[in-house]
């Protein structure tokens with residue numbers, strides 16, 4: 453399967469290659485206008501134009517199927533691409549045969565130079581689709597060698613031998629261009645992945661897979677600004693696992709980690725997609741609830757408290773039971789920044805802890 457990025461290069465290169473091909477075709481007609489019958493030349497040029505139109509149709513389809521990721525159809529377009537290139541090679545062989553039939557020597561050299569030029573330029577435009585390039589390459593050059601041998605003079609034999617050497621050199625060149633493209637694509641893909649991972653690392657807590665403190669503060673301030681502008685409600689929950697130290701001390705640090713991961717999973721079930729859920733550090737979490745009043749937030753928080761209280765966490769066949777405490781603050785005139793909201797929710801959490809834990813305390 454050809455890498456989609458290689459096909460993209462092919463798509464990008466084709467318009468330039470087609471423009472160059474039309475220019476060379478017109479130049480060919482202009483050079484041989486005095487030798488080759490005009491009807492044949494016009495017919496030949498017309499076929500070249502039709503071929504160029506077909507090539508444009510071919511890349512248009514490539515583009516569409518790449519977007520749709522329709523592998524079967526891409527494959528069909530690849531076959532069409534090869535057929536069109538075979539036809540292209542046939543057209544240039546015809547041009548050399550016309551020169552052989554109608555033009556005096558040494559005009560066959562002009563024709564040979566044109567063909568070698570096209571093959572060399574095609575290294576840039578086509579070698580990303582290596583099979584197609586090789587088919588095109590041999591379909592262009594083999595007939596030229598036969599035609600040169602047909603001329604049958606010593607200089608033609610030498611040219612045929614040189615053309616053969618050229619075949620070997622250009623195959624090497626096209627292979628390294630192709631490998632260069634592949635390397636480029638692989639390096640880019642690796643780079644994109646690293647950037648993505650770095651981006652994720654900068655915003656996600658790797659253990660619990662929710663946002664980290666840094667990202668929470670960054671995104672919360674933006675949401676608060678929107679809520680203030682739109683005069684919508686917004687609440688903040690501060691959640692802390694009760695006596696978490698005891699869990700670590702009794703069952704070990706790994707059990708503590710397991711609890712952190714699974715408490716997050718349970719709480720997540722109660723949250724909405726739009727809520728900003730973050731681990732603020734240790735066993736402390738925050739959730740910013742957009743479009744939610746403190747009354748609504750208290751209902752959600754109570755649901756979370758109850759879910760955790762009623763969950764039997766099973767760590768290596770040991771059942772661990774635990775509770776959480778939650779403090780809540782609401783966006784208002786006094787608490788209108790993330791720092792203020794956070795401070796207020798923390799105060800409420802402190803009250804929840806002091807009043808016996810396993811409870812929700814909204815600010816009044």
Ligand SMILES: Nc1nc2c(ncn2[C@@H]2O[C@H](COP(=O)(O)OP(=O)(O)OP(=O)(O)O)[C@@H](O)[C@H]2O)c(=O)[nH]1
Nearest residue numbers: 692693694695696697698700705706708709734735
């Ligand atoms: N396993 C584990 N433990 C952690 C992690 N981060 C912090 N801790 C532990 O969490 C514990 C928090 O203890 P405390 O701050 O005393 O709070 P607590 O025991 O939950 O008591 P209260 O909050 O007052 O109910 C400490 O023992 C930390 O070492 C972590 O990533 N993994």
